[in-house]
Amino acid sequence: MKLNKLTLGIIACTLGTSIYTYQLYAGKSPQAAMEVVNPQNTVSSEKKDNRVLVSNLNDAQALFNILYKPVDKNALKNKEDLENFNKAKNSNFKFIAYLVDVLSVYQYKNIKTYKNNGEERYLVVFSHQEATISDLSDQSSSLDLFLFKKSGEGYELIAQTEKEGLGNGMREIFAQTYNNIMNTEPLDMGNKLKGFIIDLPYGGGGDEAHIPSIIVIDEEDKKIKNINLNDEIVFSAQSWGDINPKYNFSSFYVLNEQSEHKGIYDLEVFYEGENDVRKSLEHPSKIVPYNIRKTYQFNGKSYELVVEKTNSFSESSNYDGYVRHFSTFDKDGYGPIPYGSIEKFTRGDIDYWLGRGIRFYKPAKKTEEFFTWKIKGVKLFGLDVVGVKRGVCDISGEDRCGYAGDTIVIFNASVDKVRNVLKKQTFIDHAKLSSDEKGKYPELDTIEFEGKQRAALFLINENP
Numbered sequence: 001m002k003l004n005k006l007t008l009g010i011i012a013c014t015l016g017t018s019i020y021t022y023q024l025y026a027g028k029s030p031q032a033a034m035e036v037v038n039p040q041n042t043v044s045s046e047k048k049d050n051r052v053l054v055s056n057l058n059d060a061q062a063l064f065n066i067l068y069k070p071v072d073k074n075a076l077k078n079k080e081d082l083e084n085f086n087k088a089k090n091s092n093f094k095f096i097a098y099l100v101d102v103l104s105v106y107q108y109k110n111i112k113t114y115k116n117n118g119e120e121r122y123l124v125v126f127s128h129q130e131a132t133i134s135d136l137s138d139q140s141s142s143l144d145l146f147l148f149k150k151s152g153e154g155y156e157l158i159a160q161t162e163k164e165g166l167g168n169g170m171r172e173i174f175a176q177t178y179n180n181i182m183n184t185e186p187l188d189m190g191n192k193l194k195g196f197i198i199d200l201p202y203g204g205g206g207d208e209a210h211i212p213s214i215i216v217i218d219e220e221d222k223k224i225k226n227i228n229l230n231d232e233i234v235f236s237a238q239s240w241g242d243i244n245p246k247y248n249f250s251s252f253y254v255l256n257e258q259s260e261h262k263g264i265y266d267l268e269v270f271y272e273g274e275n276d277v278r279k280s281l282e283h284p285s286k287i288v289p290y291n292i293r294k295t296y297q298f299n300g301k302s303y304e305l306v307v308e309k310t311n312s313f314s315e316s317s318n319y320d321g322y323v324r325h326f327s328t329f330d331k332d333g334y335g336p337i338p339y340g341s342i343e344k345f346t347r348g349d350i351d352y353w354l355g356r357g358i359r360f361y362k363p364a365k366k367t368e369e370f371f372t373w374k375i376k377g378v379k380l381f382g383l384d385v386v387g388v389k390r391g392v393c394d395i396s397g398e399d400r401c402g403y404a405g406d407t408i409v410i411f412n413a414s415v416d417k418v419r420n421v422l423k424k425q426t427f428i429d430h431a432k433l434s435s436d437e438k439g440k441y442p443e444l445d446t447i448e449f450e451g452k453q454r455a456a457l458f459l460i461n462e463n464p
Contacts, residue, residue: 051151051156051157052066052067052156052157053151053154053155053156053157054066054148054154054155054157055153055154055155056154057111057122057124057148057155058111060094060095060108061095063108063124063126063146064095064097064106064108064126067126067144067146067157067160068095068097068106069097069098070095070096070097071085071096071097071098071103073085076103077101077103080132081103081131084103084105084131084132085103085131087131087136088105088131088136091105091136092107092136092137093105093106093107093128093129093131093136094106094107095107095108095126096131099128099130099163099164100163102130102131103130103131103132104128104129104130104131105128105129105130105131105136106126106127106128106144107126107127107128107141108124108125108126109125109126109127109143109178110124110125110182111123111124111125112125112181112182114185114186114194116194116219119149119150120149120150121147121148121149122147122148122149122155123145123146123147123148123181124145124146124147124148125143125144125145125146125178125181125182126143126144126146127141127142127143127144127165127174127178128141128142128144128165129141129142140170140171140174141165141167141174142164142165142166142167142174143161143165143166143167143174143177143178143181144160144161144163144165144166145160145161145165145166145181145224146159146160146161147159147160147217147219147224158219158222159217159218159219159221159222159223159224160222160223160224161223161224161225162223162225166213166215166226172200172201173200173213176198176199176200176201176340177198177200177213179339179343180196180198180338180339180340181196181198181215182379183339183378183379183380184196184338184339184377184378184379185376185377185378186217187255188255188257188265189214189216189217189255189264189265190216190260190263190264190265191260191263192219192220192263193216193217193218193263193264194216194217195214195215195216195217196213196214196215197212197213197214197215197253197255197338198212198213198214198215199211199212199235199236199338199340200212200213206239206240207237207238207239207240208237208238208240209234209236209237210234210235210236210237211229211233211234211235212229212233212235213226214226214227214229214267214303215227216264227264227298227302227303228301228302228303229302229303233267233269233294233296233303235250235251235253235269236249236250236251236352237249237275239276245276245285245287246274246287247273247274247275247276247287247290248273248274249271249272249273249274249275249290250271250272250273250351250352251269251270251271251272251352251357252269252270252352252353252356252357252360253267253268253269253270254267254268254270254329255267255268256268256295259297261297261298261299262298262299262300263298264298266295266296266297266298267295267296267303268293268294268295268296269293269294269296270293270311270313270314270357270360271290271291271292271293271294271311271314272290272291272311272313272314272315272316272317272352272356273289273290273291273316274287274288274289274290275287275288275290277290289316289317291310291311291314291316291317291318292308292309292310292311293307293308293309293310293311293312293313294307294308295307295308312325313325313328313360315356323396323397323398323399325360326359326360326396326397327359327360327361327362327363327397328360328361328362329360329361329362330361330362331361331362332362332364333362333363333364333365333373333374334361334364334373334374334375334376335358335361335363335373335374335375335388336361337353337354337358337373337375337378337385337388338353338378339378339379339380341353341354342354342378342380342385342409343380345407345409345442345457345459346380346422346426346428346430346441346442346457347426347441348440348441348442348459350405350407350459354388354390354407356399358373358388358390359371359390359397359399361373366392366395366397367392367395368392368394368395369391369392369403370389370390370391370392370406370408371389371390371392371397372387372388372389372449373387373388373389373390374386374387375387375388375410380411381421381422381424381425382421383411383412383413383417383418383421384411384412384413385409385410385411385412386410386411386412386449386450386454387408387409387410387449387450387456388407388408388409388410389406389407389408389410390404390406390407390408391403391404391405391406391407391461392404402461403461405459405461406458406459406460406461407442407458407459408447408456408457408458408459408460409442409456409457410447410449410454410455410456411454411455411456411457412454413454413455414454414455415431415444415445415446415455417455418430418444418455419431419444419455422444428441430442430443430444430457431443431444431445439462441459442457442458442459443457443458443459443460444456444457444458445458
């Protein structure tokens, strides 16, 4: 695919009738971390020996006072800022500060905990946006991340984002970024680094593309930053509706833990489908098979393409042999399913990751009817996802029969709990689907998994 070169940040989509180009706003250098200002006097926060220490991560006011520089209403720069200040005080954004010279409003969002080498980490999340935005909803905000670790009786700040934050004010991008961070465990991005790979949707007018946001948590450098994408990395794209010509490709990716450059693992992306590879909108469309494998290496600043070859994992390019690649990647029976794949499944959508990508990972259990993978670190609406079962035609894992469409997602919770949560979040009673909903949405029931009865969503082909 020939696209303009990408630098990660805000994306501005310029969509033609049958091809898209992307220009990403790079913003200020992601190497520059957010400035930690001198705190006001608070009981629960202090700055000592160039360290930021807090005693209570749930004290939003104290955290804001030390991480930002709160605005004094009497020192506002102009009448408009005063009006916006008063408006914000009646919104969910209770905290106000200048971001450079722009009055901005802030909201304390949440805390995510995880472990790094067995030691607890606490990721505190604030959101912010310009105070001039009339709709003061956090869906049009950017995210500020602050990483703390235990220090004595309190907590010490050890890494943070640049002051512009992540998500850059686009509603869908903010929601996807926030939900992925809060509902998935950080990946091992390198031998010493954690991070996230978030599949973000962009598009409109008949074109859609999913482009990754790659976030690295670097405790040694004390920064949480995006990896720049100098070469275009697009996980999937398609044209739809009245847009011609038609193209559609998808992918799954692997972090190659055997190959590390500048502290970050190589990224392998396996594509399947068709793509428009013309050089620009001025050239005629050129739809070609897009069954390729791309290897990206980190050069210290960005991921760059170093190898491109045929994707032998693709059914389209290797119809009789691609099943041999099933169970190729061994993660001790775990399948690295992204949060977005599970969320889509509640709507009856089996995406490429859940449909095919997971099959290339060694399952925890094989039978003549199902392969089963364990899942860890993924939540859906606060519910822990612990397993995925995919139908097979036989014990070899062959998936070109009706039974292979059978899909089961398993939760570490009771049916009653999952039913109530899903009804609230999706407005669908998965335990009591209507005749119109059956076959369209997965049905909630119980299943035995690892010796326990658990709730599961079933999407089963009744007439394979």
